[in-house]
Amino acid sequence: MxxxxxxxxxxALGNRTILQDVSFAxxxxxxxxxxxxxxxxxxxxxxxxxGLVAPRHGRIVVLGRPPLPGNPAIGxxxxxxxxxxxxxxxxxxxxxxxxxxxxxxxPLLGAAGRRExxxxxxxxxxxxxxxxxxxxxxxxxxxxxxxxxxxIGRPRLLLLDEPLISxxxxxxxxxxxxxxxxxxxxxxxxxxxxxxxxxLLGAIDRVLYLxxxxxxxxxxxxxxxxxxxxxxxxxxxxxxxxxxxxxxxSDGHDLEGSAHRHDEAHRxx
Amino acid sequence: xxxxxxxxxxxxxxxxxxxxxxxNAFAAAGIVAILGGCVGYFLVLRGQTFAGHxxxxxxxxxxxxAVLIGxxxxxxxxxxxxxxxxxxxxxxERMAERDVAIGIVLxxxxxxxxxFLNLYTAFASQAVALxxxxxxxxxxxxxxxxxxxGLASLIGLSVISRPLIFAxxxxxxAEAKGVSLRLYSVLFLGIVGLATAGCAEIVGVLLVFTxxxxxxxxxxxxxxxxxxxxxxxxxxxxxxxxxxxxxAFYTNWPTxxxxxxxxxxxxxxxxxxxxxxxxxxxxxx
Numbered sequence: 001m002x003x004x005x006x007x008x009x010x011x012a013l014g015n016r017t018i019l020q021d022v023s024f025a026x027x028x029x030x031x032x033x034x035x036x037x038x039x040x041x042x043x044x045x046x047x048x049x050x051g052l053v054a055p056r057h058g059r060i061v062v063l064g065r066p067p068l069p070g071n072p073a074i075g076x077x078x079x080x081x082x083x084x085x086x087x088x089x090x091x092x093x094x095x096x097x098x099x100x101x102x103x104x105x106x107p108l109l110g111a112a113g114r115r116e117x118x119x120x121x122x123x124x125x126x127x128x129x130x131x132x133x134x135x136x137x138x139x140x141x142x143x144x145x146x147x148x149x150x151x152i153g154r155p156r157l158l159l160l161d162e163p164l165i166s167x168x169x170x171x172x173x174x175x176x177x178x179x180x181x182x183x184x185x186x187x188x189x190x191x192x193x194x195x196x197x198x199x200l201l202g203a204i205d206r207v208l209y210l211x212x213x214x215x216x217x218x219x220x221x222x223x224x225x226x227x228x229x230x231x232x233x234x235x236x237x238x239x240x241x242x243x244x245x246x247x248x249x250s251d252g253h254d255l256e257g258s259a260h261r262h263d264e265a266h267r268x269x
Numbered sequence: 270x271x272x273x274x275x276x277x278x279x280x281x282x283x284x285x286x287x288x289x290x291x292x293n294a295f296a297a298a299g300i301v302a303i304l305g306g307c308v309g310y311f312l313v314l315r316g317q318t319f320a321g322h323x324x325x326x327x328x329x330x331x332x333x334x335a336v337l338i339g340x341x342x343x344x345x346x347x348x349x350x351x352x353x354x355x356x357x358x359x360x361x362e363r364m365a366e367r368d369v370a371i372g373i374v375l376x377x378x379x380x381x382x383x384x385f386l387n388l389y390t391a392f393a394s395q396a397v398a399l400x401x402x403x404x405x406x407x408x409x410x411x412x413x414x415x416x417x418x419g420l421a422s423l424i425g426l427s428v429i430s431r432p433l434i435f436a437x438x439x440x441x442x443a444e445a446k447g448v449s450l451r452l453y454s455v456l457f458l459g460i461v462g463l464a465t466a467g468c469a470e471i472v473g474v475l476l477v478f479t480x481x482x483x484x485x486x487x488x489x490x491x492x493x494x495x496x497x498x499x500x501x502x503x504x505x506x507x508x509x510x511x512x513x514x515x516x517a518f519y520t521n522w523p524t525x526x527x528x529x530x531x532x533x534x535x536x537x538x539x540x541x542x543x544x545x546x547x548x549x550x551x552x553x554x
Contacts, residue, residue, distance in 0.1 A: 050445045070447020078441035087314070087438060090493040094438055101435030102448045104428050107495070133493040149442065 001064065003028045003157055003189035004049055006215075009058035011041060011048055018044045020213040021058065026191070026206075028156075031183045032217075033200040034193040036210035037233065037255070042193040043079060045210065046159045049191070050076060063157060070102060075155030077146055079162040079193075091137065091145045092130035095120065098152040120151040123185075124178060140171035147178065158183070158190045164199055172199040179203070196256040197224060198245050224248070285518050290405055294524070297407045298510040300419040301467040302480060306506030307426060308464040309485030310499050311457065315437045318482045319368055320357055320458065323375040324465040325477035327353040330378040332399050332474075333385035342399060343411065346474075347418070347466040353378075354462030358455030402473030402525045404514060415467055422463045429456050434495070471510065472525045479525075480506055483532030490539035505535055 004026040011019040018041035026032055034042050047053040048060055051067035060067050062074070087094065099113045109117065121127050126145045129137060137145065143163055150158055160179065164172045176192075180203040183190045194200055197207065197220065207223045209216045211232030216223045223229075224246055229237040233250065240247040248255045285291050312321045328350035335345025357371070386396055398406065407415075426433075436443040436453045444450055468477040484505035488498045513528035520527075 047445075052445060068447075069445055072446075074445070076442055076445045078439075078445075080441055088489050088493050089314075089438070089495055089498075093493075093495040097435045097438045098442060098446075100431070101439075101443060102432055102446050105431050106427055107431040107434050149439070 001028055002026060002061070003030065003063060004191075005059075005061040007059045007061075009048070009060055010056045011044055011053060012056050013044060013053070017056075017213055019210070019215065022213075022215045023058075024208065024215055024217040026189065026208070026217070028189050029183075029187050030205045031180060031190045031203065032192065032206055032208050033197065033204040034191055034208045034210065035195070035197055035256075038195075040210040040232075041213075042210055043161055045208075046076075046161055046191065046193065049157075049159060050074060072153045073156045075150035075153065075158045077150045077158075077160045077163055079165065088133045088135055090131055090133050091126065092117065092121065094134055095130065095145065095149045095152065098149045116152060116154075117148075120148040121145075123151060123182060124148045139166050140168075140174070143167065143171075143175055144178070147175075147182075151182070154186075156188050158188055160190065160192045162193050162195070164194055164196075169199070176200055176203045197248070198256075201244070201246065220246075285515070289409075290407075291514070291518065293407045293409060293412050294404045294514050295511060296412045297415050298404055298471050298514055299507060300412075300415045301464075301471045302484075302506035302510035303503045304419040304422055304464050305468045305477075305481040306484045306488075306503035307423065307499060308461055309481035309483075309506070310488060310502040311426070311430075311433060311437065312461060313482060313485045313489055314434070315457075317458075317461075318478070318486075319371055320354075321461055321465060321481055322478050323371045323378075324350045324353050324357075324458075324462050325469055325474035326375045326382075327378040328462075328466055328469055329382040329399060329474040330385065332469075333382045333389070333396070336395075337385050337389045342395070343414065343466070343470065346399075346469055347463065350465045350469075351459055351462035354458035354460070354465070355455055358458040359451065398473070399469070400473050400475050401523065402469065402471050402476060404471045404524050405517070407470065411470065415470060418463055418467050422460050422467075425456070425460050429453055429460075433457055472528055476525050476529055479529040479532040480510065483529075483536055484509060487532075487536045487539045490536070490543055509535065 002025045006022055006024050008021045008023055009019060010017065010021055034045065036042055044053055048055060049062055049067055051069045051071070062071065065071070096109055096113065096117045097107070099109060099117060121130050124144050124147045126148050129141050129145050134142060134145070147163070150160070163175055167175065176199050179190060179192060192200065192204070201220065206217060206219055209223050209229070209232055212234050214232055216228050216232060224239055226237055226239050229239065229248060233255070235250055238249045240249055309321070312318050328346040331345035331349025332342035336342050432443070432448050433453050436448050436450050440450055464481060465477050468480045472480050485502040487505055488502035492498045492501060509528055509531040513524050513531055516527040517524040
């Protein structure tokens with residue numbers, strides 16, 4: 001069975017078309033790296049899977065059903081965590097807020113809730129982090145904790161939006177390795193958006209590359225090629241393999257790396 | 270303290286509660302403080318404290334306007350702050366980014382309040398009570414009204430508390446999980462409107478902040494646990510309100526002054542108690 005199917009899907013935000021007549025199918029238990037230049041629609045695609053953005057045209061099927069917000073089978077780690085960095089609450093309470101968070105009533109966890117929160121924290125190795133206030137955690141520690149949040153509700157599909165952003169290479173590797181082992185142990189499907197393919201090499205099963213309103217889905221060897229990426233970027237792209245790392249170059253510039261650096265500069269400005 | 274002095278103090282405290290107005294004041298302040306502390310905890314958590322402040326000012330317009338048409342000022346205060354809260358909720362969930370808009374509405378509301386006062390000059394003497402509170406003038410009927418208001422608000426807050434926490438802490442995830450951010454924003458700010466009206470009865474519309482936000486902000490400085498934070502906020506508000514009334518009784522200084530002084534002292538104490546080298550460095554990371 002397929003976890004996610006896009007059939008002739010057109011996604012738009014206002015007047016801007018993000019994806020046009022895009023079709024692909026992601027199988028269950030696949031670890032998919034979602035890549036593409038800034039503004040290519042990675043976040044919008046994830047939001048469409050969540051049912052937060054309705055397609056203008058075409059059909060989306062998620063775990064055999066049309067997408068609808070509130071599907072408990074989907075875990076989500078958004079790119080923007082507007083409140084996470086500032087809150088003085090300890091991490092555990094932050095994670096626990098996700099447990100049945102949509103149900104009206106008092107925020108009492110109960111024994112089952114406490115077990116589930118503890119299990120999620122243990123899976124990502126964040127038991128100690130969870131005792132500290134979120135505002136005191138570093139970016140990598142916070143990401144680990146938020147990953148536990150995404151596991152609450154035992155999802156079959158995990159959507160992780162730019163979990164590597166603002167992390168140094170060592171923490172990037174750790175987050176990717178952790179996600180891969182979670183995906184294998186739990187037997188779930190993971191969509192993982194990123195700016196750069198290199199941290200994901202060896203961990204992902206296939207790549208979904210977005211660009212110029214189009215999408216290409218395949219193995220790294222199939223998708224990260226000069227001709228395929230030239231179509232998605234709309235310019236001549238060279239793909240250079242060097243010591244097990246991949247560089248996506250145009251006119252001698254490293255596109256993925258510079259996009260990431262640009263984002264970093266922006267974030268710290 | 271000598272035995273004699275202690276006895277005099279005890280006698281005087283019993284004396285304090287012998288007055289009906291003091292019993293009313295303690296009852297009214299107790300109800301409002303618990304409500305204000307709980308509601309304030311969520312306000313601080315959501316970063317919407319300024320919205321809470323503004324609701325008091327809108328309530329002032331409602332109170333003066335109500336007098337102008339011959340209705341009770343409390344009813345006007347309640348209706349206006351409730352409607353303003355619901356309106357703000359509809360406007361958008363990112364209230365923190367709307368400070369300018371709120372500030373402008375707040376100023377306009379006070380302006381209208383002034384106009385209404387001007388049109389109905391006989392009410393001017395009560396205006397000071399409305400602005401700065403006069404808990405010692407609360408009658409039994411008001412206590413009952415506050416009790417109903419407080420109970421209804423706390424029940425409402427309990428019913429929405431879990432999704433409200435989720436929507437406050439992780440709005441993006443909550444939305445994906447099917448929580449309507451706007452619905453809970455509207456419901457919550459409506460409750461804030463009710464709590465604001467209650468607080469205004471005790472400390473006045475200008476000082477709502479001191480009972481609603483002060484204790485909650487202090488509590489969030491002192492504990493990073495959700496449950497203990499909420500209880501501490503309500504407990505601090507209650508202690509500050511009751512101690513404020515007691516001090517007012519002995520000093521003849523205004524109750525609202527004492528409550529603001531205690532609220533500020535508690536907050537300053539909480540900040541200082543958690544102050545150690547490296548605090549700035551860590552929070553900047």
